Amino acid sequence: MPDTLERQVAFLLEADKLKEVVRLNQLASGTRREGTAEHCWHVILQTLTFADHAPGGTDIHHVVKLLTVHDLVEIDAGDHWVDESNFSDVKAREKAAAERLFALLPEPQGSEFKKLWLEFEANETAEAKFANAMDALHPMVLVFASGIDDPTHAPIxxxxxxxxxxxxLRPFPRLWDYAQSLLDQAAKAGHLLP
Known part of the structure; x- marks a missing residue:
């Protein structure tokens, strides 16, 4: 038992480094960039708030578990705008990070956390699909709430x-419609190219 507890504490101390990872998007206030740990908390809160948009039978507790572990890999891999030019590199870095981080935990817990991460990445279960939708929507809400131009990205x-x-987002029509309205407003305000 002491070894189990020590390994769990070592994992938690390593996970604390997520507080130091700065993401590409702004806070809603526009005063600074969001940290990944802040993103994780806020996307979980968003998920609980928007739970009624999930299809019936979706296990929101499981969605929260997926979202809790999905960005831990940013401790090693960082936050990136992923496109065709860097997709393979980013995914390889994230996979290596998952291997290292979840191996810090005792078994079977390490395998369980890794399985959650892989489920989120595969985006096939109802819970993973809702978790991915929440993760996709969250930065849009923040970036467009700030009302400032985001100099991090090349013009998009x-x-x-x-x-x-x-x-x-399309599998969740009300959320997809809302996301599109955010894009339309941002383009109209000159924060995005049309």
Whole structure:
């Protein structure tokens, strides 16, 4: 038991590093960039708030578990705007991070956490699909709430963002409609190319 507890504490101390990872998007206030740990908490709160948008029978507790572990890999891999040019590299870095981080935990807990991470990445279960939709929507809400231009990304168009976000949000029509209205407003305000 002491070894189990020591390994769990070692994992938690390593996970604490997530508080130091700075993401690409702004806080809603526009005063600074969001940290990944802040993102994880806020996307979980968003998920609980929007739980009624999940299909009937979706286990929201399981969705929360997926969202709790999904960005831990950013401790090693960082936060990236993923496109065709870096997709393979980012995914390889994230996979290596998952291997290292979840191996810190005793078994079977390490395997359980890794299984959650893999489920989120595969995006096949009802819970993973809702978790991915929440993760896709969250930065859009923050970025467009700030009302400032985001200098981190190269100029991007509303059409490009629609294409990037559509697969994860379209299965949830009200959320997808809302996301599209955010894009339209951002383009109209000059924060995105049309």
């Amino acid at each position: 168009s509303a059409a490009d963002l629609r294409q990037t976000k559509e697969a994860r």
